[in-house]
Amino acid sequence: MARETKNLTRLPSGIFQVEFNLPADINALTGMRTWRKSTKTRDPKEAARIRDEIMVGWRQEIERLRNPSVEERLEKLIRVPSDWPGTQQEFIRDLVAAPGDDDGPPSLAALLRNYVGIVRGMHGAAQVMHELAGVPFKGSAWKEFFAQAEQLIVLADAGDSLVSKLMVVPAAQKAEHDPNKSVPITVALTTWKKNEHPTKATASAYEVMVRRFVEANGDLSVSEISRQHVRLFRDKVEEQVRSAGTVKNMLSKLSALLNWAWKEGYRDDIKPVKGVQPTKNANAPKKKRPFNADDINRVHGYLAKAYKPEDDRYWLFTAALLSGLRAEELCTLRTCDVREEFGVWCFDINRENGKFVKNDASVRLVPVHKQLIDLGFLKHHARTSSTGRLFPTLQPDNDGRYSGYWLNQINHVFHKSLGFGSDKSFHSTRHAFQDQLRNAEVELTVRDRLFGHTEGFGLDEGRRKRAATSYGDGHYIAVLNEGLQKVAYPGVDWSVLSERTGQQEL
Incomplete structure (x- = not known):
């Protein structure tokens, strides 16, 4: 088939x-x-x-x-004279007719002699100009041209069929020395971004992949990348991430880039990645588990000791825990993205100013939890308003992500200082938030809207999106706020943070 x-x-x-x-x-x-x-x-x-x-x-x-006749090649170079009574094809055919036919135009040999004479005049003028300008004249290329031209004239005079072969040599050389076949993978990536217009996040992910490939193999031309190079790339990625899921993702992106390169003529095949899999030593990614009340109390105890409320890092964990925002959504917020909507303070998750948003469903308003307000979060918002960014001390990493350095830092704290296993990370705040929405029996479409998921995607019948959710503008902010404020986290001692923030003056 x-x-x-x-x-x-x-x-x-x-x-x-x-x-x-x-x-x-x-x-x-x-x-x-x-x-x-x-x-x-x-x-x-x-x-x-x-x-x-x-x-x-x-x-x-x-x-x-690939193998044009003499007539076809000459048709691209020579135009029929305006006073010639016949067609272009007839003129070219007569031009290469057997010697002795005087009914047609001048012979090809005559035309070549005339052209070479013109070029010799140009050669002499060029030499004089170089001498006047005091610039050394290099005549080696001219000599090579005249030698080849004389050979063509001799063959044309004799009507030799080798003229045809000589005239297709340039085309054959072009195919053999196609400049596309020497394009480095970094240049191919730049061309891919220019032609395909990927999103900022996708482009960033491909840049990471190419950077790791170059670390493993050097900046190879895409035409010479072999299965061995792909294996070295895979091994390099496994040294850095040790996650089978990430390794597969990187291999998939390399395969997609080489597939594009094949379509653009940069390679002759698309197979080097096929069949290359993570090694058995690569750890399978583990599903993240939510933070429980004890975990949250331990994290809050650490934050209260390590940071002051004026520090951006003091608020990130708790803000994520009480909003369900993704790390990058939270870290890129501008102060204008925290605003009142019909009397409800909200986080406005949008794509403005180049901010990364995972998908269309992720563009949303998420109410600010009352507990976060009670802890003094709006004071932090007022404090940073003059900077334009809600967390102004966070700086983008090499991939342009404002959450990158913070995630590395806080996840290190989780695993080394607080002793959490690898199944818990900053992303566990979203799992915990979702569990609290479920436990509070918040209606499914409200949960999906707060979480930034397509509404109804969690239903049965093949987990298909319900048709009804494609109509209208979505929930009222009051409905979303009612659902979000039900998130309670029983057993969490908020006083650890309340005591700290209560001592601060705006």
Whole structure:
């Protein structure tokens, strides 16, 4: 079945279309990346038959383009004189006619002699100009040209068929020395970003992947990347992350980039990544578990000792715990993103100013929890208002993420200082928040909206999105606020933070 549908694409109308990605040398000659032609049928078997006929014609055309006749090459170089009574094709045909035919235009040999004479004049003028300007004149390239031109004239005089072979040499050399085949992977990445316009987050992820590939193999041209290079890349990633999920993700991105490079003519195949898997030593990613009340009390005790309320890092954990915001959503907030909406203080999660948002469902308003306000969070908001950013001391990492350095720091604290296992990290705040929404029996679509998930995605029937959720503008902010304020975290001692913030003056 796969063979029957190769090079066939079914259009929305149901009609099949034949598609063929052109090799790099044909791409350069035609200026086209892909040939397409409709089969004008919806029948797969009939489309496959028509496809085979079309592909035969295309292969013949590729062969003709790669090995043009003397006439075809001359047609691109020489235009028929305005006073010539015949067609362009007739003029070219007479031009290369056998010696002794005086009815046609001047012979090819005569034209070549005339052209070489013009070039010799240019050569002499160039030499004089160099001498006048005091610049050394290098005539080696000119000498090589004149030697080859004289050879062509001799062959043209004799009507030798080798003229045809000599005239297709430039095309053959272009195919053999295609500059696409020497493009480094870093340059290919830049071209991919320019042509494909990925989101900032996707581009950043691919930049990380390429940086790790270069660390393992150097800045190789995409045409020479082999399976061995892919294995070295995989081993390098495993040294750094030790997570099978991350390794697979990196391999998938490398495969996608090489697949794109193949379509653009930078490589002759797309197979080097296929079959390369994480080694058995790579740890499988573990599902994160939520923080319990004891965990939260321990974290709050650490924060109260390590930071003052004026420090951005004092608020991040508790703000995430009481809002369910993702780390990057929280860390990139601007002070204007914390505002009142119909009398309810909210976090406005948006894409403004280049902020990263995971998907469309993640663009949302999340009410600020009363407990966070009681702890003095709005005082922190007022304190940072002049900076424009809610957490102004956070700086972007190499990938442009404002949460990067903080996550490394707090997760180190969790695992080394507080003794949490690898199944708990800053992301566990979202798991804990979701559990509290469930325990408070908050309605599912409200939970999804607060959490930044597509509404109804957690339902049965194949976890499909309910049709009703695609209508309207969503929940009133009062409804979202009612659901969020039910998050309680029984057993958590908030006084550890309340005592600290209560001593502060704005």
